Amino acid sequence: MRLTALFVAALFWLAPSPSLAQEAAAIVAENRDQIEKPSRQTIGPVIAALAASGDTMADDILSAWADKRLVIRKADDALLIAGPDGDGFILRNLDGSEAGAAEKADLTELKPNAGVRGLIAAALVQFTLSDPDPMRRGAALTSIARDPQPETLDALRASIPSETDPALKTQKERLGRFLTLRFDPDPSARVAAIESLGADTSLDTRAALNPLVATTRIATAGEPAGNIARPLSLGRDLTQAEAYALLVAADLAPARLTLEEQRAVLVANIVNGAVGGIPVDELNTQAARDRAYTALEAAGTVPTAATDDEAKAALAAHRFFDAYVETDPSVTAAALAALTSIDRKVGLMQAADLGLDALSLAAIYFLAAIGLAITFGVMGVINMAHGEFITIGAYTGFVVQQLVPDYTLSILIALPLAFAVTFAAGVAMERLVIRHLYKRPLETLLATFGISIALQQILKNVFGTQARPLTAPGWLDGALEFNDVVSISYIRIAIFVLALLFLCFFLYLMKRTRLGLEVRAVTQNPAMAASMGINPDRINMLTFGLGSGIAGIAGVAIGLYAKVTSEMGADYIVQSFMTVVVGGVGNVWGTLAGATMIGSLQKVIEFLNPSNTLAAQTYMILFIILFIQFRPRGIIALRGRAAGD
């Protein structure tokens, strides 16, 4: 750190004095010894001088040096810049003039070590930062931001005033602040830089601030030195074993014997079937082994190892702390304050992002469940093959994409086609099976199970077990990004819009059309409806077809963001039923509420336990089982006589 400061001071001293500029070649000649065998400790001023020379060749010389292309021609001991040319090299003099070609064997390359190359790179930055090409300047900024080095700070600062591109200028100033808050020698400048960030929540701000509050664990015998974050208490913050390991690492205590080592030592010291006088057969407890080891220690056969008591004493004699890597307390305090306010803001944004995620998941559940809500809620028919209808819809989309290569067009064809296919399948199922079982819901459940098993296997036989892709059109790629935290992919937006469309369509159909009126009439009183000239058979058939058709469309939508397999529908069936049951049977608003609740719940649980989506589903199902305890009829329940009608 101190070295960097020196180097920077040197640069400062040199940089504003262009009048003192020498030719680069001259500087090199002057410091030839140092350049041939550079050391990180001493080469700084030379590089600084080169960088500050104002000579355009300085850039080339430094880059060549860093790339190991600065060579000595063995013939005349001249220092030259080499450029690859086939098997050999083309050579140039340090002032840029041509110097012929040479074979590799004729040359000795200068090989600066990594430390020196770092210094060179930092010096080079100022050339790239002032490069006439804005693209190169941008690239230089990106590379600095990726791997911030203290050496680049001043070069960056120096390049700001001359920057002409306003966007690049803002970027440079921002990066300048990040470098300042980490590397500036003056703590007050760093604090000012931290405070100037405000509560900027972008990822790079957080990445810049986090190293400032990084901590390490230290163990000390007396008062701790350094910038202490907090004291650690044994047992609560760290275990005995961890604490002892810290002591060992800091050479404050001897290492303890591991059980494996003890065992190995004992085995090595078996004499006449006994170790330290204790028969081998009796060494089947830890206590006996400890006794045997102590006996060996006493006999001086083995080195002394820390015993439990010694270890306890050592732990008691030391204190343990979390210490900041950053030494200046004012900087850590400012960084902590900034991070806290950023965390608060980020928390809010994460909540918003979670909300978006939950909404889009809710939209998917809604799409998957609304067809079921129609058949289950409106008709009281349990269709366990609903999941397979979703799968059929997705496979329809897949087949269409095989025939129509244009993704936009194929999706536009697939949506109505999936509806038509599953509508037909639903009507066929209703006519052949379900209509015979209207008064027996449990048997409907069973029969549709049978159909589900058969359909799933047929799909597997036809399309194979591997996942088939259903590709979304290009304009649905990517995501709508509000900032680093809040974003949502366009596919999810599309699914959300589709779900909204279906909600509107369903409401319109049920409340405003003749069909909806007839469906409601048949649901409430089939006999009465029949006597008024409505054909309940036809209505049941259409309702069931409609519910199945919507499942098909849901299948296309779900297939767009998940892989299409013969089991994909089955993955949604339980969730879909839960959605309908939790929401309240027989009410589209209930389904919406159920989908929203289940979607949000799943996202929240996933957020709290991000490593484990399986556990999230487990907890969600448990929650639903408990929820049904308190609202057996769902969120939006029809009560009293109305429910029975």
Next chain:
Amino acid sequence: MATTSSVPKYPTGGAGGVKPPASYGNRSFFARNPSALIFIACLAVFTLVVTLASEAYGGGFLSTSFVKTLGKTLCLSLVALAMDLIWGYAGILSLGHMAFFALGGYMIGMWLMYARTEEIVVTALSQGGLPATPEEVTQGIANQIFGVVGSSDLPAIWSFAYSLPLQLSLALAVPGLLALVFGWLAFRSRVTGVYLSILTQAMTLALALYLFQNDSGLRGNNGLSGLQNLPGLGQTSQDLVSIWFFWASALALGLGYLTLAWVVSGKFGSVIRAIRDDEARVRFLGYPVEVYKLFLFTLTALIAALAGVLYYPQAGIINPAELAPIASIYLAVWVAIGGRGRLYGAVIGAAFVSLLSSLFTSGRLPDIRLGPLPLNWVDWWLVILGLAFVAVTLFAPKGIGGLFDRFLRIATPDRKGAPLGPDDGSLQEQEAQQ
């Protein structure tokens, strides 16, 4: 008791007179349930035949793996009995009983795996020069069992795995408690009919998903394996072990059948069939319907767990896929195909369908050529099963057992215009809506 004290005090209105002794309760159990006697006789003959044809005690006509398949089939028949009791008799279509079955298997599997690994670890450690300490053994077992999921600690749920009696009692206690708690929650809020079916399915799914995690403490989707190797019997041939388990399974099935036949033959059976047909009416008779359902749910869960305890040492491996919801659906399929509401129907259905299933999915049947299309039985068996199930539901709701009725010319009573066998669903639905 008040029953005996109340003498009829109303004028006899209709035709009266003393009739021949009532069939209710006056004759012996077997006289009232001839089918139980026939069943036990058949099972005994079957066991004898299999024993004499096995490799261990007889001619060796039956391979050891086939004896295991038959033993497993007996266990599946036992679960089917439990399913028939709760569904066929009490009308509760539970889609969670294979979860109890698998839980029982997991619990016994823990002991089998632990004890077997302990043997291996102790042997391995004693070759290192020193006899092993208990800590080393425990650590070695943990490494052996949990290395596959990247852990070296024995989870707390394995605390009793060292002891067969403890783990055996857990094999019944864990599924039993789960059934008790879940059933209490479900029945007290009067979840009935299809709602209950879906709720039990959700329970099964939740459990399966939980076990699929690596940190569930039961080795995630690797499950427990090597269960066919009985601890302490490393030298004993599987030929012998398989026939022992076959006997145990046959004994369990026989005892289970007798117990359940006794349960359903008396007043208790009358009450649960009444619950199936009209649970509201049973409530107005003063019976605590929910308590009965909970009792049945837990009892059948215990039977399922017992069947699982016997099944998985024969299967050799258990993993979370075993309690996927589809397994419980197959259980319902077996019982439906065999014939609900009669115990032998459940056994016939489970044995028939599961044996057919293992025949068709074994891959040993030759493909059939239908014109240009080769018809592979492995691929198409599930399609056939699914469609057969639909056909049974539609056209033969009494299943295979219905054939016996036809044979014995038992008249089918007219049930409220729904003559197609017991289905409480419509009634429960009506009630749920009221």
Next chain:
Amino acid sequence: MTALLEVSGVSVTFDGFRAINNLSFSIGEAELRAIIGPNGAGKTTFMDIVTGKTRPDAGSVTFGTRSLSLLGLNEAQIAREGVGRKFQRPTVFEDQTVEANLILALKAPRGPWRVLFWTPKPADMARVKALAAEVGLADHLHRKSGELSHGQKQWLEIAMLLAQEPRLLLVDEPAAGMTPAEREQTTALLVNLARTRAVVVVEHDMDFVRRLNCRVTVLHEGAVLAEGSLDHVTRDPQVIAVYLGRG
């Protein structure tokens, strides 16, 4: 006279519709009472409240000499306390024999363990036979009750109610679907029953009510409109306006 059942200030609302509105009602230990009222007067809801099927929003329902509140109890507990209910439609267990139906109803412990180990004693079988004989089903003991005629099912259900030995009997339209001869028999039975217990009959048929010759309570819009002898209430101008006036 001490009341066996005391209903006071009970109200029930279904989705904004007041089915029962501040209803108060009481009946003595051995009393026959007829409840009449137009459709939607709350007769069935009243029975639902007493038997525990519907929870009232307000009010109290007490039963027996100890004035036990029925509000916290479920249907089965109330039935065990001694409240029997006969539904309008005969509900017997059609898949089971007449004998099994009667044994189900016999007064005996109702818990699963006790039921599991219950075996019929001779006295129980005698009682079953006597009950069957009383309702004319002695010859049908071993027939499945699903095979019985509609009237026979009604009688079987009545016999099951008697087997329960309730202290309070709620009967919903007992005369529906019966032949005149059977009505005669039913009337006699109900009057006879009311000597030893309380009987509440909900009925539409005025002739039938007249033959019962008991106190009559008229319900209207979920509340008691009038109470007294049939002649008394039929002279009540309010009753004539809301009920008889329509019919």
